[in-house]
Amino acid sequence: MVSRTRAKRAGMGILSGAILMGALAGCGSAAQSSGSKTVNLVFATQGLGTEAQATQQAVKEFEKLHPHIHVQIETLSASSNSAYQTLVTDLNSGSATPDVITSDVIWPPTFAAAKWIMPLNQFHPNMSRFYPGMVKAGEYKGKLYAIPWFINVEGVYYRTDLVKSPPKTFTQLVSDAKAAMAKNPKLIGLAFEGNKYEGAVTVFQDVSGGFGGSFLNSKGQPVLNSPQNIRALTWLDNAIKTGLSPKAVTGWEEGNVQQAFLSGDAVFATNWPYLYPLAEQKGSAVINKVGFVPPPTQGGKPTASLGGDDLVINKNTKYPKQAWELVSFLTSAKTMTQRALISGDPPARTDAYTPALLKKAPWFKQEEAVYADATPRPVTPLYPRISARIQEALSATYSGQLTPKQALDQAQKAVQAIVSGHGS
Amino acid sequence: MAAKLATRPRDQLPRSRRGASYLARRRRVGYLLVLPALIALALVAIYPLLYNLVLSSRFDVATEPGTQHFVGMQNYHSLVVDPAFWGDLLHTGIFVVISVTLEFVAGMILALVVNRKFRARGLVRASILIPWAIPTAVSALLWKMFFDIRSGFVDFALSALHLPGAQTVWFNSPVLAWVPIILSDMWKNTPFIALLLLAGLQTIPQEIYESAKIDGASSWQAFWSLTLPLLRPAILVALIFRTLSAMLVFDTIFVMTGGGPGQSTEVIAYYNWYKYMVSLNFGYGAAVAVVITILALLLAGIYVRILRQREGFVT
Numbered sequence: 001m002v003s004r005t006r007a008k009r010a011g012m013g014i015l016s017g018a019i020l021m022g023a024l025a026g027c028g029s030a031a032q033s034s035g036s037k038t039v040n041l042v043f044a045t046q047g048l049g050t051e052a053q054a055t056q057q058a059v060k061e062f063e064k065l066h067p068h069i070h071v072q073i074e075t076l077s078a079s080s081n082s083a084y085q086t087l088v089t090d091l092n093s094g095s096a097t098p099d100v101i102t103s104d105v106i107w108p109p110t111f112a113a114a115k116w117i118m119p120l121n122q123f124h125p126n127m128s129r130f131y132p133g134m135v136k137a138g139e140y141k142g143k144l145y146a147i148p149w150f151i152n153v154e155g156v157y158y159r160t161d162l163v164k165s166p167p168k169t170f171t172q173l174v175s176d177a178k179a180a181m182a183k184n185p186k187l188i189g190l191a192f193e194g195n196k197y198e199g200a201v202t203v204f205q206d207v208s209g210g211f212g213g214s215f216l217n218s219k220g221q222p223v224l225n226s227p228q229n230i231r232a233l234t235w236l237d238n239a240i241k242t243g244l245s246p247k248a249v250t251g252w253e254e255g256n257v258q259q260a261f262l263s264g265d266a267v268f269a270t271n272w273p274y275l276y277p278l279a280e281q282k283g284s285a286v287i288n289k290v291g292f293v294p295p296p297t298q299g300g301k302p303t304a305s306l307g308g309d310d311l312v313i314n315k316n317t318k319y320p321k322q323a324w325e326l327v328s329f330l331t332s333a334k335t336m337t338q339r340a341l342i343s344g345d346p347p348a349r350t351d352a353y354t355p356a357l358l359k360k361a362p363w364f365k366q367e368e369a370v371y372a373d374a375t376p377r378p379v380t381p382l383y384p385r386i387s388a389r390i391q392e393a394l395s396a397t398y399s400g401q402l403t404p405k406q407a408l409d410q411a412q413k414a415v416q417a418i419v420s421g422h423g424s
Numbered sequence: 425m426a427a428k429l430a431t432r433p434r435d436q437l438p439r440s441r442r443g444a445s446y447l448a449r450r451r452r453v454g455y456l457l458v459l460p461a462l463i464a465l466a467l468v469a470i471y472p473l474l475y476n477l478v479l480s481s482r483f484d485v486a487t488e489p490g491t492q493h494f495v496g497m498q499n500y501h502s503l504v505v506d507p508a509f510w511g512d513l514l515h516t517g518i519f520v521v522i523s524v525t526l527e528f529v530a531g532m533i534l535a536l537v538v539n540r541k542f543r544a545r546g547l548v549r550a551s552i553l554i555p556w557a558i559p560t561a562v563s564a565l566l567w568k569m570f571f572d573i574r575s576g577f578v579d580f581a582l583s584a585l586h587l588p589g590a591q592t593v594w595f596n597s598p599v600l601a602w603v604p605i606i607l608s609d610m611w612k613n614t615p616f617i618a619l620l621l622l623a624g625l626q627t628i629p630q631e632i633y634e635s636a637k638i639d640g641a642s643s644w645q646a647f648w649s650l651t652l653p654l655l656r657p658a659i660l661v662a663l664i665f666r667t668l669s670a671m672l673v674f675d676t677i678f679v680m681t682g683g684g685p686g687q688s689t690e691v692i693a694y695y696n697w698y699k700y701m702v703s704l705n706f707g708y709g710a711a712v713a714v715v716i717t718i719l720a721l722l723l724a725g726i727y728v729r730i731l732r733q734r735e736g737f738v739t
Contacts, residue, residue, distance in 0.1 A: 085701055092486055092706075113487040114704070196684030248573045250596040250685070381487040384702050392687055399596045399685030 037068055039322050044074045044090075044098035046083050046309070047343075054342040062329045069322050074098055080198065091116035091314065099317040100326050103146060103310045105137050105376070106198075106383055112140035113381035117312040119143040123324045129333065129349040137376040138310050145312060147331045148348030150339065152307030154202045155370040157261055157269045157279070158291045162187075166293040170210060170235055173268060173296050177244055180267045189244035191257045191266040192236070196395040199253055201377070201387050202305035203270050204394055206295040208232040209303020209375055215386065216378045222415040224390070225408040228300065233404035237397050250398045262286060270295075272307060273370075276363040277344045292366045294373040306374040308348060340364070346371075382418055389414045473717070480710035487704055499711035509712075511687065512695040519602070519691060520670045523609045527666060528659075530610060531617030536651075538618070539625045549622075556615040564679035567608035571595070598688035601681050605689060608676050613669075617662045624658025625651070657731065664727045668720050692716060 045055055052075065059071045076083035087101060091111065103111065111117045121144055127135050130148050138146030156173075158166055162180040167173040177189030193199035208214065213228030223229070239245040248256075254271060261269040262278060264285035269275075279290045294302035311327045313320060329335060336347035337357050346367055347353060358364055378386060393407035402410065417423025480499055484492045503509050538549050555563065570577045571594045583590040594600050628651065636646045652659075674693035677683065683690035696716065700709035 088486070088701065088704065110487055110704070113489075115489045116486075196682040246574075247593045247596060250593055251572070384704075388698070388702050391682075392684075395684040396686030399598060399688075401598055401686045401688070 039069050039319050041069060041071045041099045041319060041322055041326060042074055042097040043071050043100045043102075043326065044076055044087065045102040046076045046078060046080075047102075048075075048078055050343040051345065054339040054345070057342065058330055058335050058339065061335075062326060065329070066322070066325060069325065071326060076102070080104055087111075094316055096314065096316045096318050099314050099319060099323045101312050101314060102149065103312045105134065105146075105148075105152075105306060105308045105310055106387075108138045108146040108310055108312055109140045109379050110381040110384060111312060112143075112145040116315055117145055118315045118317075118320065119145055120147065120313065120324070120327075123328070125328070129351045131348055131350070131371055131374060133306050133374040133376055134308060134310075134348055137306060137379050139379065140381070146310035147327055149309045149311050149331055150336070150345035151348040151371055151374065152272050152274075152309075152346065153304040153367075153370050153374045154206055154270055154272055154307065155292050155304050155367075156206075156295050157271055157275060158293065159267055159286060159289050160291045161289040162267050163291075166291055167296045169296050170207070170298045174239075174244060177267045181244075186265070188246055188260055188266040189268065190239050191252070191260040191269040192239070192245060192249055193252050193254060193257055193270065194236075194240070194245075194249040194394070194398050195251050195253050196391050197253060198387060198391070200394045201390050202307065204232065204236065204390065205305040205375065205377060206270060206303055207236055208300075210295050210297040210300045211235070212300030215390070216380070220380065220419065222386070222412055222419060224393070224415060225405065225412040229408055230405050233394070233397055233408060236394075237404055240398060250395075273346050273363075273367045274344060276367065277361065280363065290363075292363065292370060294370050302373040303375045304370050304373040306376045308346075385418045386415050389418070476710045476713055479707055480714045482707045484707040485703070485705045492707075495707070499708045500715070502708065503711055503715065508687065508690070509692075509695060512690045512692050515688075515690060516671060516673070516692040519606070519673060520667060522602075523606050523613075524663065524666050524670050526606065527610050527614045527617050528663065530614045531621055531662070534614060534618035535621035535625055539622055552615045552618060554615075555611050556613070556619075558612065560612060560675040561679050563612045564608050564676040567604050567611065568595075568680045571604040595681055596685055598685055601685060601689050605676055605680055608680065609670070609673065613666060617666060620662040620665070621655065621658055624655045628654045660727055660731045664724060667723055667727070671720060671723070672716070
């Protein structure tokens with residue numbers, strides 16, 4: 001009993017000591033920061049492993065150049081959905097932090113419409129070297145809200161040892177895949193992302209554009225059930241029905257497609273540039289047998305769904321100037337090249353592809369050809385809602401609940417309501 | 425000061441302050457002592473609830489800043505006329521009935537088993553709790569992997585045993601997708617029911633069973649006429665907890681199917697999440713939350729009434 005009381009007292013002592021220390025430490029840092037005017041920026045960003053390493057190194061160099069700015073990195077969830085929810089909660093509360101935010105390329109219009117992030121025109125950014133599609137995706141109502149950080153496009157990977165030349169049309173893709181499958185029945189003709197999530201929409205955009213379809217027309221009105229889109233969805237659905245793609249793709253995301261391609265099981269695969277260096281690395285069964293091209297076409301134009309990350313600035317930041325300093329440093333050609341070397345994230349500006357980078361990572365050359373066909377998803381604050389309806393349509397089709405036409409008719413109706421302001 | 429006073433034993437109080445006002449003082453101290461808890465409750469439960477209620481009567485969409493205004497019951501009206509809301513409510517109802525029933529039966533069996541005396545009983549009792557201690561999202565992911573058609577354990581077992589169902593893409597069927605969802609929910613929550621029932625079983629004195637045995641009752645009869653009625657309070661508590669949390673199921677479905685295929689596994693909590701996080705329609709989202717709260721209160725009310733009706737109720 002006695003020892004327990006003593007232990008308790010000791011515990012209380014330690015606790016109160018810790019609280020006191022905390023208070024003192026608090027005073028200390030407050031005094032310090034007001035003395036030398038050190039500004040503390042919070043930088044919310046995604047990325048683990050080599051991506052985190054690249055961010056840390058860039059931030060360290062930035063702090064060396066700007067001794068009065070301290071950057072605190074806040075790592076968001078690796079899941080895009082969770083990161084989005086964290087940011088929505090923070091920004092909607094009107095919080096002044098995070099000051100600088102890494103934003104998926106599809107978020108800025110929503111954030112801008114909600115007045116959560118600030119227009120960056122006041123800082124007179126020079127956008128001439130950035131990929132134009134990606135710059136456009138960061139604009140809302142004529143103002144620029146986001147600076148591209150790295151680019152991503154969904155293209156088609158193919159096996160150079162199984163397919164002589166990349167297919168020009170979707171029909172040719174099918175026959176090329178079937179020819180390879182005839183020789184080796186264990187092969188997957190086309191591995192693609194078919195789960196009910198954003199990745200299924202980017203695949204559909206690739207195929208839809210190739211058939212000449214789009215999600216919204218030039219007036220911003222939905223054209224989801226256009227004949228081109230129905231043809232595109234039918235093509236994807238048939239891939240599953242005819243065995244070109246295993247039924248399992250209806251639950252696949254990038255990781256599953258990656259696994260199928262790297263293990264040498266797939267003739268074709270839709271995926272992002274990150275897969276290329278992995279395919280040329282130890283542990284891959286397809287070293288030196290990889291090609292990466294824009295998706296084929298059949299009446300439309302080559303369409304590679306644009307992904308990637310932007311940097312945006314919180315509208316309520318206390319330090320807009322310093323936040324801009326950080327953004328412009330991180331999006332400089334030099335920092336982007338360095339990031340590409342460390343983590344493989346493809347630079348979002350053309351002048352970052354230095355000879356040194358291309359020598360070390362030759363696949364960037366092939367990737368650059370695909371960036372030319374980068375097509376943003378609809379740049380509108382309504383996009384998350386539109387995408388959700390498309391995801392439902394794709395999933396309902398792949399599971400046989402609706403025909404491609406029925407599913408797209410339904411999505412069209414729902415998106416029409418959303419665009420006209422009567423739906424959610 | 426008040427808190428200090430309360431901890432001091434009665435006889436140490438100054439003589440002048442003892443006497444007639446002692447009870448009043450004691451009561452005041454009592455109120456002061458529960459005050460922090462009340463404040464905490466008000467801050468974390470009552471304030472958000474009221475705030476949410478007010479929000480549900482407003483047009484408040486994040487992507488249309490500066491247009492927030494009072495709309496009365498309009499959000500509730502949009503909700504009632506939305507077929508998706510009723511569809512998701514139906515899914516939720518079916519999920520609650522099936523999963524809670526299965527969990528209850530399995531939990532009862534588990535509780536009866538670990539209530540018997542056998543070697544290493546303590547170890548078994550502790551180990552059945554493991555699934556319950558695993559975060560829902562993790563157990564959902566685990567079961568999603570079990571049901572993976574290419575590398576999952578379920579497909580492997582079904583094909584090895586030549587059972588029907590091999591090569592099934594579980595998550596691509598509007599009906600079969602519920603199987604892994606319910607199994608994952610069962611695996612995680614059955615131990616919880618078992619634990620509550622076990623606690624109830626341990627309050628039943630052994631003598632009753634002994635006299636029943638002497639009277640010639642079979643163990644089956646003893647279960648129906650003794651165990652079940654005496655376990656009633658524990659059963660109801662277990663059912664209240666599980667029904668309410670099953671009604672709010674979200675993580676399992678979000679992780680496993682994202683509401684798919686199509687919209688066939690969307691539940692009411694998913695609908696709510698969608699309105700808040702995808703539509704960023706905070707007013708509408710709040711209205712959904714209010715409706716869910718009312719439904720939960722109604723269900724809890726019904727259960728509590730059943731519980732009170734029994735005279736032999738002992739906590």
